[in-house]
Each structure stands twice: as structure tokens, then as C-alpha cells.
Amino acid sequence: MVSESGFGALLRRDLLLAFRSGGELLNPLVFFVMTTSLVPLAISPSPLQLAVMAPGMIWITALLATLLALDSVFKDDFDDGSLLPLLLCPQSLWLSVLAKVLVHWLRTGLPITLVAPLLGIMLALPEAGFLPLVIGLACGTACFSLIGAVGAALTVALQKGGVLLSLIVIPLYFPVLIFGASAVQRAVEGLQYMPVLALLGAFFAFALLTTPFAAAAALRVGVNG
Template structure:
């Protein structure tokens, strides 16, 4: 018999992860800093010409977001694995999938959401016109949760492995490619004054698919990895 309901357990995990994350602010800033550094590389490589940068801005921001997001996935389960709380989550009487959802949501709020907002600031550095800002924001708002969901499967499979971080990146970045394609296409279309509806329908469908399947795959992977 459990004393707390599934909803309460969900909330408890969510709040715990948020609290833990906010107490390690440095760790949260690292992916954002990495994002900023990767974006800075491009003007250095492409040259400071305004038109060139403007043209490549959607691609640059999205590639940097994919990289920053994939390096942040390692954080999702590692500390819980090290201090044993991951085992407790798996042993709890509540639905493991539900608790995993709480962890993914917390991870997105701590990494994906700041990344989305930060990207808007960086797009100004790359001279992205104002009319493309909203599509960029929306595509990141839909895309980064997909990253967190898909990344959680990779994070669960590689948790506790030596050199797990690099391996994790190799596993999940190929799976991120469709999101990158549709998002960059959406922002580019907006830049050229075309409709962005089709791309957003695709992104929405990918989000729904990831939301439906990824938590189960993650729960199964964690059970396998913890024996």
C-alpha cells in the first residue's frame, strides 16, 4: 500500500529535481555557456559580414542547440545513479514511467527552457530579423522537449558507464536529426516570408510521438541497466 498517490509522487520528484538543480547553479550554466561558445565560433569562422551571418543564423543556432542539449543529457540520471536514489525510484510502488516523466519535465525546465530563452538573445547577435524570432522561439519550445524525451532513453542506457557522456552523444544525436531538419526549415521559411505551418505540424507530431513512447523506453532501459 502506498501512502501517497501517483500525482503526489510525480510532484515530489519534480520539485526535488528542480530544487537540486537550482542548488547546483554552476552545473546548469554549463550547457548555456557551451551554447554561447559554439555560437561564437561561427562568426569567427564565417567572418563578421552581416548578410552571411543573417543567412546562416537559423542553422547556427539550431546546431548549437543540438550540441548543447546533447551534452546536458548526461546530467539527467547521473547524480541519482551515484547516490542510489535511482534505485529507490525503480523500487517505489508508483508507476516508474510516471516518475521518469517528472524527471524529464524537471530536466527540460532546467536546461531546455533556459536554452530556448537564451537562443533569442543569441539570435540578435547573429542579426536574425525580428519576424523570424517567433518561429525560432516556437521551434525551440517544441524541439527541446523532444530532445529531453529522446535523450532520456540514451541517458538511461548509458547511466554509470565509463565514458558514458561521449557515448550518449553518439547515440542520440542521429535521433535528433529530424527535429533539426524541420526546425531550421521553419525558421528559414519565416525568413523568406513563407508559411511555417507544415513544419510545425511535423514538429508537433514528433513531440506527441516522443511523449508517448520515450518514457516507457526510458523506464525499460533503467530497469535493464540497474539489473
């Protein structure tokens, strides 16, 4: 039960820190809303055209928004020195990693999922697409956080790791984006979308089982710079 309380304590501490940072907490969300609102300006305000683009655009901007906050998953702790005790403490490292991932998702994935329907309205997304958009985003952004943690751990000690982090992580995001965006598209076209969401869920379960260990191993390597 030591590990459980350790997990809880770490989670509480990180959430508290995130809330105390105030404005920074909402930055990924604001980025998400801003970039999505560029779409009608760059392409066309016509609802017909927007409806076609909406599922893909919302998914792409959600991906970019989670990517933006990925850099800080381990880096803040690495910079102020509180990461090293985690590497040394008796609690399994993968549990600590999982806590960090959960905090990242609560900061990015959850607000993005909650705001996405609003952007769906603004981008004239047909009504059938809303449910799969929300379910898919909730699951997909969690996958983004999990996979991204591996990349964030590898680049934790690098000064200019931001762009590099995106480079190594984006190729791994392809399946999530494909499943997520096409679930919405299928729903809009009146096709069955549950099987696609199930695939996404399977991917999430697989990522949940494997990535914390990979990220923990990566963290042990990454801290050496």
C-alpha cells in the same frame, strides 16, 4: 493520486537539487552562448552571411547544449544511490522518468529558448525568423530531452558514457533538427512555416507518448551495467 504527488515530489526534489548546485545549473546555457558566438569568428562577421547561417547554427548549438547536460539526467541519482528506490517504488517508473525529463528541459531547453532571440540578434537573424525560432526551440528541445532520456537511461551505469551517449542519440535527433531549422528558414524566406511547426508538434506528441516508456524499460536494463 499517489502517483501524482509522487511525480510532484520528485520534481520538486530534483529542481531543488538543481538550484542548489548553483553554477552548474547555467552551464548548458553558457555553453550555448559561447559556441554560438564562435560562428561569426570562424566564418565571417558580415550580417549577410550570418543571416543565412543563423537558423541552422542556433539549432545545432542548442542541440549540442542539451546533449551536454543529458549525461546527468539519471547518472547523478544512480551514483548517489537514489535511483534504485525509484525502480522499486510503487509509482510507475515512466512517471518518474517524465519528471526527470521535465527537470532536464527546465534546465536546458527553457533557458536556451529564452536566450535564443538574443543570439538571433547577434547573428543578424531577419525579423521574421524570431517567432518560429522560439516556438520551434521550445518544442524541439523538449523532443531532445525526451529522446535523450532513452539514451541516458541505457548508458547510466557506464563510467565513460558521455561520448557513447551522443553517438546513440544524435541519429535520433535528425528529424527534430530538420523540422526546427527549416521552419525558421522558411519564415526568413517569407514562406509559410506553421505546417512545419505543426509537424514538429506532432513529433513532440509522439515522443511524449512513447519515450517515457522506452526510457523506463531502458533504465531497468541500464542499471545492471
